[in-house]
Structure formats: structure tokens, C-alpha cells
Amino acid sequence: MDAILSFQNVTKRFPSAQGRGLFTAVEDASFDMFPGEILGLLGESGCGKSTLARMLLKLIPVSEGRILYKNQDVTRMDERAFHPLRREIQMVFQNPFNCLDPRVTIRRLLMEPLKVWNIGDSAADRLKRIEALCDECGLPVASLDKRPGEFSGGQLQRIAIIRALLTEPKLLVADEIVSALDVSVQSQILQLLLDMRRRHGLTILFITHDLAVIERMADRVMVMRHGHIRQVGPCDAILRSPTDDYVTELKRAGFWML
Ligand SMILES: Nc1ncnc2c1ncn2[C@@H]1O[C@H](COP(=O)(O)OP(=O)(O)O)[C@@H](O)[C@H]1O
Numbered sequence: 001m002d003a004i005l006s007f008q009n010v011t012k013r014f015p016s017a018q019g020r021g022l023f024t025a026v027e028d029a030s031f032d033m034f035p036g037e038i039l040g041l042l043g044e045s046g047c048g049k050s051t052l053a054r055m056l057l058k059l060i061p062v063s064e065g066r067i068l069y070k071n072q073d074v075t076r077m078d079e080r081a082f083h084p085l086r087r088e089i090q091m092v093f094q095n096p097f098n099c100l101d102p103r104v105t106i107r108r109l110l111m112e113p114l115k116v117w118n119i120g121d122s123a124a125d126r127l128k129r130i131e132a133l134c135d136e137c138g139l140p141v142a143s144l145d146k147r148p149g150e151f152s153g154g155q156l157q158r159i160a161i162i163r164a165l166l167t168e169p170k171l172l173v174a175d176e177i178v179s180a181l182d183v184s185v186q187s188q189i190l191q192l193l194l195d196m197r198r199r200h201g202l203t204i205l206f207i208t209h210d211l212a213v214i215e216r217m218a219d220r221v222m223v224m225r226h227g228h229i230r231q232v233g234p235c236d237a238i239l240r241s242p243t244d245d246y247v248t249e250l251k252r253a254g255f256w257m258l
Pocket residue numbers: 014015023025043044045046047048049050051052
């Protein structure tokens with residue numbers, strides 16, 4: 001099967017905080033993602049997970065290497081060439097408060113991507129799409145008149161997921177999307193994402209520092225440490241018999257419930 005996404009020797013360096021030299025946040029990262037899979041990206045805080053995701057979304061440029069989406073080198077595309085792909089590659093972040101404007105109603109927040117991408121024939125058609133997805137995702141349609149401040153973190157994350165799915169993406173990047181939520185709410189959001197993967201055939205890059213969450217979500221897992229990808233493979237194989245020292249150490253320390 002052809003990869004939908006390929007990282008090829010991707011490196012990201014930032015000017016170091018001391019003001020001299022460079023700090024390498026991601027070094028020589030190579031991996032593939034295949035259509036329909038959930039690839040878990042696991043690693044402790046600060047190891048470079050979000051940096052990797054931000055390069056994929058072209059929120060920051062790569063320093064070296066290339067990123068292929070459906071065999072097209074996105075690292076060489078300018079914003080105009082990349083624009084149509086933004087519809088196909090959506091991202092959900094850890095804190096939905098930061099990306100949902102508190103002043104506007106949920107209806108308007110959800111209308112926005114449909115207008116930007118010119119999806120739907122009319123306002124009525126757009127609203128129908130929004131309501132259908134709200135139904136699918138368990139958000140009461142009456143919520144559309146409210147504003148972000150009136151919701152709990154879990155409901156807001158639901159809204160952020162609905163907003164991402166409205167553009168009918170192929171690839172979804174979920175960066176620590178349940179890390180700020182209570183465990184019971186976490187479980188509902190994870191189940192929602194699994195349901196949406198099944199119904200919409202999504203491919204998901206699922207980023208977390210939480211082993212229990214990876215175990216529930218990922219088909220394959222990629223373990224990262226200090227900017228390096230240490231091990232990639234099927235979730236149960238890696239969790240049961242890690243070959244990398246760091247992964248073995250984590251397992252010995254009792255992080256895994258297997
Ligand atoms: N814009 C930036 N400028 C300088 N350093 C950065 C920048 N973004 C991230 N970093 C550094 O890169 C490292 C990886 O950060 P990040 O990718 O956010 O880690 P993670 O998401 O795994 O917690 C951290 O040491 C962080 O301080």
C-alpha cells in the first residue's frame with residue numbers, strides 16, 4: 001500500500017535559548033503513515049512531538065529533509081500550492097480554548113471552515129452538514145447558539161473535532177487532545193475519535209505522552225526521545241517486547257499495564 005505521508009530525514013533546528021548556536025528539536029526523523037491507520041507518537045514532554053506535527057502542517061519550515069503527502073513534497077510548496085492540502089490535513093490541539101474564538105457562537109465557528117473551503121451550496125446546506133456532524137459526534141444541536149465559554153473542556157474538544165471533520169480531511173493530527181481532560185471525559189473523546197476513524201476512513205497521527213492512551217488508540221506506535229525516533233512498529237509488539245533501551249526502560253519502570 002502507498003504511504004499517505006512520508007517523513008524523510010526531517011530535522012528541525014531552532015536558535016538556542018542562550019542566543020548562541022542552534023538547538024535541534026527533531027533530528028533525522030523518517031517514517032511512513034498508511035491510509036486508515038492510527039499512528040501513535042509517544043514521548044515525554046519536550047521530546048519534539050509538537051514540532052514534528054507543526055512541520056507537517058507547515059506552521060514552521062523544516063531545516064532539512066522532506067515531507068511527502070501523497071507523494072508530493074510539501075516542504076517545497078509555497079502557501080498557494082499547499083492551500084488545497086490544508087483542507088485534507090486537519091489538526092486538533094490540546095487546548096481548544098486557544099483555537100475557538102470566545103466571542104462568536106458555535107454556529108459561526110463551524111460555518112467558518114465551510115465558507116473558507118466553499119463547501120455546501122447554500123447557508124441551509126451548510127447548516128445541514130453541521131447539524132448532521134453534531135448528531136454523529138453527540139453535540140446537541142441547541143449548543144450551536146452558545147459561545148465557547150459556556151462549555152466544559154470535553155465538549156469544547158468535541159466541537160474542535162467537529163470543526164476539523166467538516167472539511168472532510170484525509171489526515172488528522174491530534175496533538176495531546178485529551179491531556180487536559182478528566183479520565184472519564186478522556187474516554188468519551190477517544191471513543192469519538194475511534195468512531196470517526198471508522199466512519200470517515202481517517203488516517204490519524206495521534207500524539208500523546210500517555211502510554212495508556214496510546215495502547216487504546218494506536219495501530220502502530222512510534223517512540224520519540226530527545227528529538228529522535230527510537231522505535232516504530234505495531235502497538236502490541238512494541239509494548240510487549242521493546243528492542244530499544246529507552247522503551248525497555250519505560251516498560252521496566254512499570255509504565256505499561258500489559
Ligand atoms: N519556536 C521554538 N523556538 C525554540 N525552541 C522551541 C520552539 N518550539 C519548540 N522548541 C523546543 O523544542 C523542544 C521540543 O518541543 P515540542 O515539540 O513542543 O515538544 P513536545 O510536543 O514533545 O512536548 C523543546 O525543548 C522546546 O523548548
